[in-house]
Amino acid sequence: MLELVIFSTLNGVLYGMLLFLLASGLTLIFSMMGVLNFAHASFYMLGAYFGFQISQWLDFWVALFVAPVCVGLVGAAVERWGLRTVHKWGHVPELLFTFGLAFVIEEMVQMIWGKLPVDYRVPKLLDFPAFELFGTTYPAFRMFMLLISVAIFLVLLLVLTRSRIGLIIQAALTHPNMVAMLGHNVPKVFMMVFGFGSGLAGLAGVIAGPALVTQPSMAHVLGPILFVVVVFGGLGSLSGAFIASLMIGLIQTFAIAINYSIGDLLTSVGMARPVQGMLSDLWQVTVAQVGPVVPYLMLVLILIFRPTGLMGTRES
Amino acid sequence: MSHGYRTGLTALALGLGVSALALPAMAQVKIAFIDPLSGAMAPIGEHGVKHFQYMIDKINAAGGVNGQKMELLTYDNKLSPQETVIAAQKAIDAGARVLTLGNGSGAAAAMIDFVNKHNDRNPGKEVVYLNYAAVDPAFTNDKCSYWHFRWDAHSDIKMQALTSYIKTQPGIKKVYLINQDYSFGQAVRKAANEMLKAKRPDIQIVGDELHPLAKITDFAPYIAKIKASGADTVITGNWGSDIALLLKASADAGLQVNYYTYYAGGAGGPTSVKQTGLKDKVFQITEGIANINTKENFAWEEDFRKKHQNHGWWYPRVRNEMDMLAKAMNEAKSNDPKVFVEKLRGMKYKNIYGKDTYMRAEDHQFFQDIYISALTPMTGDMKFDEENTGWGWKMTATIPMAETDVPTSCKMAKPS
Amino acid sequence: MSDTTLAATRGNPALDLLRRYGIWVIALVVMLVLPKIFTSGAALTTMCLMGIMIVFSLAYNMLLGQTGMLSFGHAVYYGLGGFLAVHAMNVIAAGKLPIPLPVVPLVGGLMGLTFGFIFGAVSTRRAGTVFAMISLGLGELIASLSLILRGFFGGEEGITANRTKMLTLWGVRFGPQIEVYYLIASWCFVCMIAMYAFTRTPLGRMCNAVRDNPERAEFVGYSTQMVRFITFCISGFFAGIAGGLAAINFELMNAVNISGAQSGSVLLMAYIGGIGHFMGPVLGAVLVVLLQVFLSDITGAWMLYFGLIFIMMVMFAPGGMAGLIMLHLPLWQRGTLLQVVPAYGVMLVPALMGVAGAVALIETAHHQLVKTATEGPAMTLFGIAYTSNSMLPWIVALVLIGGGLWLGRLWGPRMAGAYSDAAHGKDLGKEVSK
Structure with missing residues (x-):
């Protein structure tokens, strides 16, 4: 049991940190620009594919630095020549723009790299078990992922709280109009933030690609959950996103480890479980099965009882 | 508005062109x-x-x-x-x-x-x-x-064949079932439970997992669970990314169990098996190799x-x-x-x-006849590899047709 | 909304009547005549699907266009309505209840209404992002539940029914698709009128007020929350009817119908058609269904076209298709529509160049990247045979795109000029296109 707890915690934290890498960019974009960026996970996928391609040509370590920059540039270009045009027509067109963009990116990736998973390997340097506990090994690359995400979190925190640009972004998060009135070039800040956020997603892709599978559907799987993180954590709150990421990572991982159903609970307190009827399945469902649904339930509940999210200060 | 007009026209032209092209x-x-x-x-x-x-x-x-x-x-x-x-x-x-x-x-x-x-x-x-x-x-x-x-x-026939094989393998003692949470995965799970109980009552089913279809990004938590259960064999009907990710997470955690699968041979499957280095550990049940x-x-x-x-x-x-x-x-x-x-x-x-x-x-x-085969690096009598990996399917067992016979509840209505 | 401009040009009462109801008569005639022109089975099925989606997207637009509520989970009401309708069909068929098939969509509608009531009560308390996110969460929740509650939703195989096994009315069994078409068309027409009528009620007007200025609506004495809630329920009702119609058409309901993808596609339909005008979602539903059904038959890269068309639409025609049409309404009223035809005709040249170039580029790239490895580089496009690995087709495609863009930029102002001349400086166009 102890080993399950330890590994579930490790895996949960790792998944949470991966979510945070993605969500941190999205929360900046969402809170500053109000854009519900449905293509954010697509940038994550682009990162994985760029990382794969560059490590084929050169080396993983080059890819680690170059691929996120490339993705960031793509993101900035999308903002400059796409979103900016749409911005003046409101948030729904922006959202639909990113909707279409996700389609386009997915199809392009399929055309260029094929529809099958690509053989994106963990670099030789990190291809060994980091430690062994109760006979289960934990790969070094996963530790490396954890390290990178923690480092990024710290850097982000420092930049946002200590640097001038960080202050402008912080201000723009909460009072976008005021910042514009103070004479800052808000469109330029938007472009930079969008590019930076996409770059972060790209970085997540580069390091997640070898550990998970790099394939065209990888964006789909993560898409909606990112919104849960951002909204649950609270708009405009990086630390909220951080807590939400970890929470969701841990909850999802631990839910998998639990095999009880509502029916079991009823039986254990001495009640008969209903077996007939159309909705009888409800009693058979185990916690493990509903694990992936839990985040959405959390989202709905927190929005009903605390519309600003966990740490947020505003509703939109 | 020039651009707008143009796109409007494009859309219209496409719509018309599309309907004109759908002719027999x-x-x-x-x-x-x-x-x-x-x-x-x-x-x-x-x-x-x-x-x-x-x-x-x-x-x-x-x-x-x-x-x-x-x-x-x-x-x-x-x-x-x-x-x-x-x-x-x-x-x-x-x-x-x-x-x-x-x-x-x-x-x-x-x-x-x-x-x-x-x-x-x-x-x-x-x-x-x-x-x-x-x-x-x-x-x-x-x-x-x-x-x-x-x-x-169909999946019961394949399970029938697989359990016939398992009957001859006394080394298998603890089985873990992991399947996708939809009708096919549930059919596999049900058949495995029933048939193992009938043919090998001594086998302990130490886990019976259903996970959401094509929604899991990381199987590491499931692997931790399999590990904790002490299973020596995993039976799974997973396909697509769900099998690839499962095997990958398994290799990462150094989990040394045998995988009896329905679809490890699917597109991209052999690539991921080779990538994870699970030699002679991943089996598939097919009608030919x-x-x-x-x-x-x-x-x-x-x-x-x-x-x-x-x-x-x-x-x-x-x-x-x-x-x-x-x-x-x-x-x-x-x-x-x-x-x-x-x-x-x-x-x-x-x-x-x-x-x-x-x-x-x-x-x-x-x-x-149904065949059980394992993915391994190419050896002497093997002629073909899969997906250019240098690994190919090697025959493990043949289940003769007579043993795959399962009864049917079909009452076929012949149209007049 | 634009109908005020129609009413403004009042004259001869007979003409006024025609102007007011003419569009409905035209719609009715089109609906009646269409199956006589497109008779194939697939065409009929497609038109049935269009009818269903018209109802669904109009219901959706009650929220988005009329009340300003962005929902990411409206397929919940469509899907639940459809599922209940399928179950109802089975129950009716098994119990030989004297309920004819044409009434079944109403069952779906009531289901949509019920769940609209339940979920609306929790989600419409706030507007804006909070509402959007609750709808996303609820949508994903119900979609995931649909795969877990196998008894009601039938897993991914869904629940099937047989529409011919029910009480027959006047000898109509609803076996042939054409009979189902007329059933769907009638429901579609009735729903369209009902939803249009809703926009003209005081409540319908209040919706617009809640969308445009909630604070002021509160000051006038209305509860914005109540307005949102009632609209949400009604929208759920019509979405449920659409679901019921889908159940009759396909005789099958499954988890896809309740998923986020379905919610996304109704949003696309409404927006591409134009959320600012009542008829917008109708056009959007027709176009999107056409693309969904037939685009994948003619090109392997259909997802790319799909995405690009939507990107282009939101970038350059934010008012949607209806917006483009409404832009020309004042011209038609002034009788100056013909003036712009030459300028537009000239623009057709760069437009066609650009489109042909883009199609050539995408198809050639698709062939080169996806198919050359297995089928060789030879391909045919627009009736021209060539090889995708030679330079010439790429150059031609790029030149066409570049030329189209250049000419478009060159002649664009002239077209815009022609338009504003025709509209003669009156700012009507701007107002209408909003």
Whole structure:
């Protein structure tokens, strides 16, 4: 049991940190620009594919630095020549723009790299078990992922709280109009933030690609959950996103480890479980099965009882 | 507004062009292939197209059926049941009366239902559905139809074969079941539970997991659970990314168990098995593999691979299906489903491995020898690898046809 | 909304009547005549699907266009309505209840209404992002539940029914698709009128007020929350009817119908058609269904076209298709529509060049990247055979795109000029297109 707890915690934290890498960019974009960026996970996928391609040509370590920059540039270009045009027509067109963009990116990736998973390997340097506990090994690359995400979190925190640009972004998060009135070039800040956020997603892709599978559907799987993180954590709150990421990572991982159903609970307190009827399945469902649904339930509940999210200060 | 006007026009032009293009073609024996050709399952569908095209070329080279040539029409159903119905409608409009579809039990169920109703409502224009891959047992049991034939062994037959094999393996003591949470995964889980209990009551089922279909990004938590359970064998019906990710997480955690799978051989499967280095640990249950040593099989495999960049002949069942279709049409001297369907029922057929097989008349389920094979690096007697990995399928066991026999609850209503 | 401009040009009462109701008569005639022109089975099925989606997207637009509520989970009401309708069909058929098929969509509608009531009560308390996110969460929740509650939703295989096994009315069995078409068309027409009528009620007007200025609406004495809630329920009702119609058309309901993808596609339909005008979602539903059904038949890269068309639409025609049409309404009223035809005709040249170039580029790239490895580089496009690995087709495609863009930029102002001349400086166009 102890080993399950330890590994579930490790895996949960790792998944949470991966979510945070993605969500941190999205929360900046969402809170500053109000854009519900449905293509954010697509940038994550682009990162994985760029990382794969560059490590084929050169080396993983080059890819680690170059691929996120490339993705960031793509993101900035999308903002400059796409979103900016749409911005003046409101948030729904922006959202639909990113909707279409996700389609386009997915199809392009399929055309260029094929529809099958690509053989994106963990670099030789990190291809060994980091430690062994109760006979289960934990790969070094996963530790490396954890390290990178923690480092990024710290850097982000420092930049946002200590640097001038960080202050402008912080201000723009909460009072976008005021910042514009103070004479800052808000469109330029938007472009930079969008590019930076996409770059972060790209970085997540580069390091997640070898550990998970790099394939065209990888964006789909993560898409909606990112919104849960951002909204649950609270708009405009990086630390909220951080807590939400970890929470969701841990909850999802631990839910998998639990095999009880509502029916079991009823039986254990001495009640008969209903077996007939159309909705009888409800009693058979185990916690493990509903694990992936839990985040959405959390989202709905927190929005009903605390519309600003966990740490947020505003509703939109 | 100039740009706006232009895009408006584009959209209109596209709409008009699109509807004008959807016109039927000329008369031949048309076989409609309906499967996902876009999205995550596309590689599987696209490879299916190549199989059918190859078969049709062969049949046409041998003179076609009743003097007519066969022609393949392909439709993308995007794995959706509704789109399947629309695609079937399009195929029938285009003159196809033989429809074939494999992937997705949702789509296949919709197809059976559609074909039943269509034939009921359009007497004289009957169509037949040849199923090459959807393995939900219900299709030849409770939902069986006179107009549906299945060439793949359904999941109970495969489990029957697998458990027959497990019976001979005393080393297997603790089994963990992990399956996708939908009808196919549940069918696998149910059959495994029942059959293991009957054949090997000493085996302990230490885990029985259902996870959401194609939604898991990281299987590490599941692997931790398998590890904690002390299992020595995992049985899974997972396919697509769910099998690839499962194996990858398993290798990462250094979990040394045997995997008995239904679909580790699917598109991208061998690549991920090799990538994870699970040598001799991943097994699949199929109706045939490339490395079965008969002259005909090797020649066939070689020719197909030469034409398709060393992509293997994944679906021996497609060969059986199309061969038997052509045979039924020729024997019945008719390309009308209403006539040749009778010939398909109960048809006996010698397959490329020289073995006897047959289409059971009671439920339209095909029976044949079933093989269990393991993916390993190429050794002496192996001729073909998979996906250019240098690893290929090596025969572990053959389950003779007689042992794969499972009863059916089908009460087939023969149309008047 | 634009109908005020129609009412403004009042004259001859007969003409006024025609102007007011003419569009409905035209719609009715089109609906009646269409199946006589497109008779194939697939065309009929497609038109049935269009009818269903018209109802669904109009219901959706009650929220988005009329009340300003962005929902990511409206397929919940469509899907639940459809599922209940399928179950109802089975129950009716099994129990030989004397309920004819044409009434079944109403069952779906009531289901949509019920769940609209339940979920609306929790989600419409806030507007804006909070509402959007609750709808996303609820949508995903119900979609995931649909795969878990197998008894009601039938897993991914769904629940099937047989529409011909029910009480027959006047000898109509609803076996042939054409009979189902007329059933769907009638429901579609009735729903369209009902939803249009809703926009003209005081409540319908209040919706617009809640969308445009909730604060002021509160000051006038209305509860914005109540307005949102009632609209949400009604929208759920019509979405449920659409679901019921889908159940009759496909005789099948499954998890896809309730998923986020379905919610996304209704949003696309409404927006592409134009959320600012009542008829917008109708046009959007027709176009999107056409693309969904037929685009994948003619090109392997259909997802790319799909995405690009939507990107282009939102970038350059934010008012949607209806917006483009409404832009020209004042011209038609002034009788100056013909003036712009030459300028537009000239623009057709760069437009066609650009489109042809883009199609050539995409198709050639698609062939080269996806198919050359297995089928060789030879391909045919627009009736021209060539090889995708030679330089010439790429150059031609790029030149066409570049030329189209250049000419478009060159002649664009002239077209805009022609338009504003025709509209003669009156700012009507701007107001209408909003």
